[in-house]
Amino acid sequence: MKKKVNNIYWGLGLIILATILAYVKIVHFDFVYWDDDKQVLNNVYVKILSWEHIKHNLFYERFTFIPLTLYSIVYQFFADNASVYHIVSIIFHVFNIIFVFQLFKRLRFNDYVVLFTTLLFALHPLRIESVAWISEWKDLIFTFFFLIGMNMYLKWKDEHRSIYIVLYLLMAWLSAFSKVQGLMLPFTIILLDSIIAKKINSKHFIFQLSLFVFILFSLNKHAWYILAIALLLLYLVRKRNYHFTLSLVQKTILGVSILLIVLFIGFYTRHLWFWTGATQASFLDRLVYSGYAMFFYIKQFILPLEQIAIHQYPPIGGAELWLKMGWYLWVWPILILVIFLIYKSKVSLKNWLLFGILFFMLNISMVLHFIPIEGRLIVAERYTYLAYCGLFMVVAILLDLYLNYVWKRITFIVVLLCLSYITYNRTDVWKNTETLFKDVVVKSPTTSFAWINLGSYYLEKNQFNNANNCYRKALQYNPNDVQIYLNQAMANLGLHKVDVSMKNIDWGIARAKTDEDISMFLVTKGQIYAQLGDNERAKILYDSAIAKYNGNFKAWLQKALLYVNDYKMRNLDSAIVFCQKAIQLNNYYADAYHTLGWIYLLKGDIIESEKNIQKAIELDASMPLPYNSLGYIALLKNDVNKAIEYYTQALKMDSSLGEVYKNRAWAYYQNKNFILALSDYNKVLKMTPNDYIANVNKSFCHAYLNDFNQAVLSFKKVIRLYPDSTINLYNLAWAFLQAKQYDSSIIYYEQFNKQRPNYLQALFEQGFAYLSVKKYELALKCFDKVRDQNPANGEVYYWIGIVYEAKGNNDMAKKYFKMAFDKGFKRPPKKM
Numbered sequence: 001m002k003k004k005v006n007n008i009y010w011g012l013g014l015i016i017l018a019t020i021l022a023y024v025k026i027v028h029f030d031f032v033y034w035d036d037d038k039q040v041l042n043n044v045y046v047k048i049l050s051w052e053h054i055k056h057n058l059f060y061e062r063f064t065f066i067p068l069t070l071y072s073i074v075y076q077f078f079a080d081n082a083s084v085y086h087i088v089s090i091i092f093h094v095f096n097i098i099f100v101f102q103l104f105k106r107l108r109f110n111d112y113v114v115l116f117t118t119l120l121f122a123l124h125p126l127r128i129e130s131v132a133w134i135s136e137w138k139d140l141i142f143t144f145f146f147l148i149g150m151n152m153y154l155k156w157k158d159e160h161r162s163i164y165i166v167l168y169l170l171m172a173w174l175s176a177f178s179k180v181q182g183l184m185l186p187f188t189i190i191l192l193d194s195i196i197a198k199k200i201n202s203k204h205f206i207f208q209l210s211l212f213v214f215i216l217f218s219l220n221k222h223a224w225y226i227l228a229i230a231l232l233l234l235y236l237v238r239k240r241n242y243h244f245t246l247s248l249v250q251k252t253i254l255g256v257s258i259l260l261i262v263l264f265i266g267f268y269t270r271h272l273w274f275w276t277g278a279t280q281a282s283f284l285d286r287l288v289y290s291g292y293a294m295f296f297y298i299k300q301f302i303l304p305l306e307q308i309a310i311h312q313y314p315p316i317g318g319a320e321l322w323l324k325m326g327w328y329l330w331v332w333p334i335l336i337l338v339i340f341l342i343y344k345s346k347v348s349l350k351n352w353l354l355f356g357i358l359f360f361m362l363n364i365s366m367v368l369h370f371i372p373i374e375g376r377l378i379v380a381e382r383y384t385y386l387a388y389c390g391l392f393m394v395v396a397i398l399l400d401l402y403l404n405y406v407w408k409r410i411t412f413i414v415v416l417l418c419l420s421y422i423t424y425n426r427t428d429v430w431k432n433t434e435t436l437f438k439d440v441v442v443k444s445p446t447t448s449f450a451w452i453n454l455g456s457y458y459l460e461k462n463q464f465n466n467a468n469n470c471y472r473k474a475l476q477y478n479p480n481d482v483q484i485y486l487n488q489a490m491a492n493l494g495l496h497k498v499d500v501s502m503k504n505i506d507w508g509i510a511r512a513k514t515d516e517d518i519s520m521f522l523v524t525k526g527q528i529y530a531q532l533g534d535n536e537r538a539k540i541l542y543d544s545a546i547a548k549y550n551g552n553f554k555a556w557l558q559k560a561l562l563y564v565n566d567y568k569m570r571n572l573d574s575a576i577v578f579c580q581k582a583i584q585l586n587n588y589y590a591d592a593y594h595t596l597g598w599i600y601l602l603k604g605d606i607i608e609s610e611k612n613i614q615k616a617i618e619l620d621a622s623m624p625l626p627y628n629s630l631g632y633i634a635l636l637k638n639d640v641n642k643a644i645e646y647y648t649q650a651l652k653m654d655s656s657l658g659e660v661y662k663n664r665a666w667a668y669y670q671n672k673n674f675i676l677a678l679s680d681y682n683k684v685l686k687m688t689p690n691d692y693i694a695n696v697n698k699s700f701c702h703a704y705l706n707d708f709n710q711a712v713l714s715f716k717k718v719i720r721l722y723p724d725s726t727i728n729l730y731n732l733a734w735a736f737l738q739a740k741q742y743d744s745s746i747i748y749y750e751q752f753n754k755q756r757p758n759y760l761q762a763l764f765e766q767g768f769a770y771l772s773v774k775k776y777e778l779a780l781k782c783f784d785k786v787r788d789q790n791p792a793n794g795e796v797y798y799w800i801g802i803v804y805e806a807k808g809n810n811d812m813a814k815k816y817f818k819m820a821f822d823k824g825f826k827r828p829p830k831k832m
Contacts, residue, residue: 011115012101016094018416019122022423023093026086026132030432033460034309034453035135039071041080044588044619046072058177066145066178067138080622085134092140093131097122099147100389106154109352109397112408116396119412121389123419125304125426129382132430139385142178145171146386149185150192157196169211176215181386184363186212191362195355281372285317289369289378291328296379297364298331301391307426308443309436310450311379335361349397356397359390376449433457441473448478455487464494482508482517486524493528501528519549523558530558535566553585557592564599575599590620598629606633624650628660635667643667658687662694674701690721699731708739726755730762733769742769760786764796771803779803794825 031041040046045053045061049072057068070088078084100121104114121127130139149171156164175182186208193204281289296311314321335357342353364387367380399411429439434457440450455470471488474481485508492501505525512518526541539562545555560578563571579596582589597612610633616626631646647664650657665680678701684694699714715732722728729752736745749766756762767782780803786796801816 008105008111008115011111012098012118015115015119015122015416016097018420019094019097020090022123022420023090023131023427025424026090026427026430027083029082029086029132029427029430031080031082031085031134032430032436033433033457034436036133039068039135040075040085041622043068043071047075047620048618049073049076062177063180063182064138064178066174067141070137070141082134085137086132089131089134089137089140092137092144093122093127096140096143096147099144099151102151103147103154104393106151106158109393110400112400112412113393113396116399116412116415117389117392119416119419120392120395123416123423124301124388124392125307125419125422126300126381126384126388128307128423128426128430129309129380130385132427133382136382138179139382142175142182143386145175145178146182146185146188149175150188153189153192172211173215173218181363181366181383183212183215184366186215187362188359191355191358195351281313281317281369285321286369286372288321288325288328289313291331292325293368293379294335294364295328295331297384297387300381301384301388304422306443307381307429308440309381309429310440310444310447311377312444312447312449313376313378347401349401352397353394356390356392356394359393360387361390363387363390445473446477448474448481448484451477452481452484452487455491459487459491459494462494464491467491468495480511482512482521485511486521489524489528498528498532515549516552519545519552519555522548523552523555526555526558530562530565535562535569538562539569551585553582553589553592556582556585557589557595560592560595560599564595564602572599572603588619590616590623590626593619594623594626594629597626601629601633606636609633622653624653624657624660627653628657628663631660631663631667635670640667640671644671656687658684658691661687662691665694665697669697669701672704674704677701678705692718692722692725695721696728696731699735703735703738708735711735712739712741712744726752729755730759733762734765737765737769740772742772745769746773758789760789764799767799771799771806774806776803776807792823794820794823797823798825 031037045056046068053072054069058065061068071085074084074088097118101114101118104117109117130136149168152164152168152171155161156168172182172185175185190205190208300307314325316324339354339357342350342357347353364383367383369378399408403411429435433453437450437454437457440447441454444450451470451474455467455474458464458467458470468488468491471484471491474484475488478484485504489501489504489508492498492504502525505521505528509518509521512521522541522545526538526545529535529541530538539559542555542559542562545552546559549555556578560575560582563569563575563578576596576599579592579599582592583596586592593612594616597609597616600606600609600612610630613626613629613633616623617630627646627650631643631650634640634643634646644664644667647660647667650660651664654660661680661683665677665684668674668677668680678698681694681698681701684691685698688694695714695718699711699718702708702711702714712732712735715728715735718725718728719732729748733745733748733752736742736748746766746769749762749769752762753759753766763782764786767779767786770776770779770782780800783796783800783803786793787800790796797816798820801813801820804810804816805813
């Protein structure tokens with residue numbers, strides 16, 4: 001017996017090991033910009049963990065409340081580190097494997113049925129979407145609680161300890177609030193009870209139905225009325241249990257009836273509880289969809305070889321849909337026939353075979369289109385994550401019945417190897433947004449949505465030609481999607497095709513069906529004109545956007561930026577009002593808070609500035625520019641080290657920000673860390689080779705690092721780039737002076753002093769250069785000019801004395817040394 005127990009657990013260990021090896025590479029995968037951005041990266045209710053946001057998710061996202069809360073917890077510690085989220089996915093899947101194993105052991109199946117069912121659950125390729133896609137934590141989590149709930153219920157049946165029924169109730173609530181399919185747990189338990197007890201206990205039946213309705217309405221006051229009625233009914237039957245002994249036919253009818261009740265309740269409550277009914281298909285169309293969906297899920301269960309992430313709705317409806325796809329409805333009579341044949345057969349365990357089929361039908365029922373499904377997909381592989389457990393059990397039972405010992409072992413190993421191989425290879429598709437949607441468009445080129453997402457990925461990467469090609473394909477298959485025109489405009493703008501970009505916007509406006517869409521196009525057009533320097537036209541467009549749709553918070557922000565950046569129309573007080581309006585419309589608009597903070601900084605109000613910039617970071621910690629602004633504030637406070645920290649944080653988020661490198665370089669420069677300053681200035685010049693400040697300060701860095709020859713070369717480059725910049729003649733002269741190339745320095749000092757004759761420091765240094773080459777009269781001439789314009793400067797008297805001393809006129813030298821001393825000059829300066 002001990003050996004047998006060890007064998008089954010060794011088998012479980014092998015399955016878990018194979019699963020981890022099959023999925024381990026997803027740890028290195030990225031977020032996918034298909035729901036991952038909406039669920040996690042750009043979801044302020046996830047990124048900021050607060051009681052207010054928890055309540056929001058509970059009341060407005062109730063059937064994904066648990067996953068959203070877990071996302072939020074993980075985000076607080078690991079932010080947008082995709083690896084952590086993928087590790088969590090694998091952990092949940094492994095736990096679910098263990099709970100499936102425990103469930104079927106608790107149902108007292110033999111070791112082969114338990115292990116083979118567990119194997120199929122672990123590695124069937126239709127698991128991949130749920131495990132490899134971060135947004136599908138809800139599949140993993142609702143199944144996690146669902147399976148624990150079933151295990152707890154069975155333990156309660158065995159031991160009758162109250163703790164287990166309490167845990168079951170908790171798991172039922174948690175499962176439903178992880179994904180709407182979790183609502184099926186009470187009905188699944190009714191189905192399970194009918195198989196185990198071969199009769200229905202009235203108390204249990206009322207209890208499960210009441211639990212379902214209570215969970216459904218648990219955030220509504222009516223839930224407590226339902227609970228009171230349920231308790232009353234349970235009290236009425238307390239003294240006597242009413243048992244309904246059922247034949248196999250009756251159990252089958254009961255299972256189908258439960259399914260129909262669920263579908264009816266779902267259909268009735270769809271707008272309140274489940275989906276918005278975004279698809280406008282008629283009930284007759286949805287009947288066809290139901291047949292197609294059931295056929296798809298059965299086919300993919302048997303042959304999971306043609307996997308694809310997006311299965312679009314057919315672009316037809318009504319009679320045409322019935323003519324082309326009506327034959328899929330044959331799946332329903334065929335299923336009924338299969339159930340009937342199993343019932344009539346003399347196969348042992350046929351009760352469990354029927355349970356497996358009904359378990360599948362019950363738990364897939366909510367996505368069979370009897371209830372309208374929100375979104376773009378007619379079917380999705382992830383919907384099968386739990387439901388397939390029933391079919392896995394059916395296959396395992398049949399193999400156990402009809403294979404001998406040797407073939408059972410061979411089948412187990414072959415299936416394990418094949419499924420591991422398929423899963424390992426298929427996961428590559430989910431590596432990132434590009435790999436996912438490339439796979440879709442190769443297999444289904446007419447999927448406009450995939451072309452749009454692929455184009456947006458390229459747009460984000462500044463691969464504008466690739467983005468444009470994708471958008472052209474998307475328009476070919478869906479010319480009425482106005483978002484495509486907006487994205488295409490941005491791609492053409494990136495290619496500097498301004499005229500084409502404007503045409504894209506005009507085409508979008510012509511096809512836009514709502515004022516909100518038109519308003520967004522007008523804002524984008526205004527931004528383009530602002531970039532071109534035509535701020536007057538930009539302002540007209542922003543005003544038009546606001547007039548068309550006053551709730552366009554982006555238009556208000558762009559108008560605020562215009563009132564800051566355009567010096568002719570600059571009005572900081574008005575800009576503040578516009579920013580506050582944008583925030584009023586969208587209290588989570590991080591860009592608006594940052595802009596407001598920057599405006600307050602321009603007004604000199606550092607306290608208000610810092611408060612708003614910190615709020616922007618609180619709302620979106622992934623934005624680099626607020627850290628850049630905080631760095632600037634730190635410099636104003638003379639906290640150079642803190643400024644460097646902020647600039648470094650900004651650059652960790654976006655290493656392409658040349659202005660931030662330039663700001664950090666200046667902070668290093670102030671700290672006299674010229675090596676790091678030079679490194680940052682070089683990075684700036686790689687991005688913008690003609691940047692004036694970077695070129696000038698780079699030259700000074702070379703000089704302060706005693707690399708005078710390189711400093712001279714750098715200043716010469718600045719003069720070539722900016723020949724009208726007189727000050728750089730002085731800078732070059734100074735660099736030659738530091739390099740002790742006095743003749744060259746004199747040439748540039750003369751050029752500079754001709755244009756700026758009253759710049760005393762240049763005259764002084766020119767005098768020193770003449771002194772160094774023993775041109776004493778010219779040196780005296782320079783020093784005398786400095787003395788005449790600034791007679792209180794003791795140092796110039798000292799250097800006049802040095803010149804006389806060099807000429808051998810010691811009396812005059814002593815005279816000027818005394819005058820220097822009398823004017824407070826105590827000692828000679830260091831060598832220039």
